Amino acid sequence: MSKIINIKDVAREAGVSIATVSRVVNKLSTVKRSNKIRVERAVKKLKFTPNVSAQRLAAKSNNAIGLVIPRYSDIFHSFYALQILQGIGLAVERMKLDLLLHITDGDSFLNTSAVEGVIFSDIIGNEEQVDNVLEKDMPCVIMNYLTKDLPVSCVAIDNFNAAAKAVQYLIKLGHSKIATITGELKSQVAIDRLDGYLKTLEKNKIDKKKNYIKYGDFGRDLAIKATKELIDSKTPPTAIFAASDEMAVGAIQVLIENGINVPHDVSVIGFDDNQLALGFSPVPLTTMRQPLHKMAVTATETLYNIITKKTKGHKRIILPAELIERSSCQSLT
Amino acid sequence: MSKIINIKDVAREAGVSIATVSRVVNKLSTVKRSNKIRVERAVKKLKFTPNVSAQRLAAKSNNAIGLVIPRYSDIFHSFYALQILQGIGLAVERMKLDLLLHITDGDSFLNTSAVEGVIFSDIIGNEEQVDNVLEKDMPCVIMNYLTKDLPVSCVAIDNFNAAAKAVQYLIKLGHSKIATITGELKSQVAIDRLDGYLKTLEKNKIDKKKNYIKYGDFGRDLAIKATKELIDSKTPPTAIFAASDEMAVGAIQVLIENGINVPHDVSVIGFDDNQLALGFSPVPLTTMRQPLHKMAVTATETLYNIITKKTKGHKRIILPAELIERSSCQSLT
DNA sequence: TTGAAAGCGCTAACAA
């Protein structure tokens, strides 16, 4: 690494003090124009980049945030993780923050002294780490999980209302024989979606039939099995609300294989607007789009506001999902 | 952030000097057992975590590496990016390195003073940044791109031989009417795979038919179009080598829709072993598995060796892909 | 085996 040039070198080259160089570098306006230009020229000439460690140490602020991601491997979370990553990556760049990524099974901890705050892309498997961060009074926001008990900021999708909206849409189309394939019910997300389904049927005085509720895990396999069962039942549903697009696509494939037309015979609505799954759908999928990108950006901004003290206490932000009408649903004729 | 305790606090608590605390923290063996224990107890009691910025500044090494990822959104790269991320995330954890993530369109630069080396997950769109890093003599490794002209380490998949192996496999099954659907030929990856296909036909003295070469872009849409053309030609192929699993799955779907049995009538082999696409395949897909995870780990280790001077100069590491036989290929009967 | 002390490169009072 040739010769690392530092602020002194620049000061010498520009013929000013290091304080002036520091001021120019940090864009403090109290520098005479001519000096500013001299410094800038020297910086360019010497290719000076400030040593962040020194900056952080001196300024007692390190301008970096951490992102903790569980090491998932399943498809649903692949899409999720990627969207989150892109959103946060973008936000972080705009805010001139460094992003320290920590992918973990919950066994290892993020180096908290290297960051000013941390975002948990999910709480699952990281409860201990969240406690750890909270204990240090370190700014923190949790994504996609609404804690009741922890004094911490959260940003999440409104899964309950989104599911309700999806089911209401099906009802509006004239359906009443509406089945659902749930997500992994260990996750709050899946519970909320099932809840939205249930409450909406109730609200519309539609009988909740036990065998219209099939338990899935966001993935295709269980969805395929569930759909087969649905088809084989005495009173097959005319509409299916799947808690993920992947499951919706799986369901549609089974339906079609069995000579059942989508949406003519059965309407199917998904959840996520998962580009990864969408492409494989034989019929353009109607779905509830999650504002994943927005959630990521919001989380980053929220964290930033906490760090910079613009926000006191903690916030819970709930983002609405949006109905994307394509052609896998149709009114009952 | 309550009261941040530092090395002095620990020294006072343990009744030793800060130098001794530092030694214990850094596991230097020149500390008397009893003192070591006292320090460790103090560290635990006060929940001391060293300030990384200070460590880095003092030790002139920051124990962090950067990862630059282009902001892709297409599916092929989603899978790719995720695998890379997981692999590097794991490796980095094992090596006790911090990972600074920088997602970019090529417009913004990674903060190089915060890291000791950088990995480029792909060179596309980041040529300028690579130059920048190289200019500073900063350790660097590029993934999945073999530069001829840059003095830099690379880790890549052996796309040429992998493609050759795939085609050879088809030939061994008795096929000679073998078509290919290429990837986006702007990428070296796609070119190498096409090349492997071509050279293998040549080697086996099989005529290369122009209309057996269909130009795709790794994505489904073009693959679907290509497959339709293939079906409609006067002499439809009996086997298709697709440069990505996504395209292979698209091809199989078209084939089946047209009443063509896979693998009975037409064999299809993919590339990637992309879990995201595999699930949607009507027939378990035979494919060339890329050791993406291994590539990521290797890249990290290679970078680490350069940083720690274990490796001089630059290396080019080429990883073999592996044939995964499932049931989308069958011998010609 | 230990401690004192000199930096690491920078920021931010403070004084000029």
Place this chain on the structure above:
DNA sequence: TTGTTAGCGCTTTCAA
């Protein structure tokens, strides 16, 4: 508007 200087928290000589 500028420069001087005292740290930031740690590592690492050097001497004891």
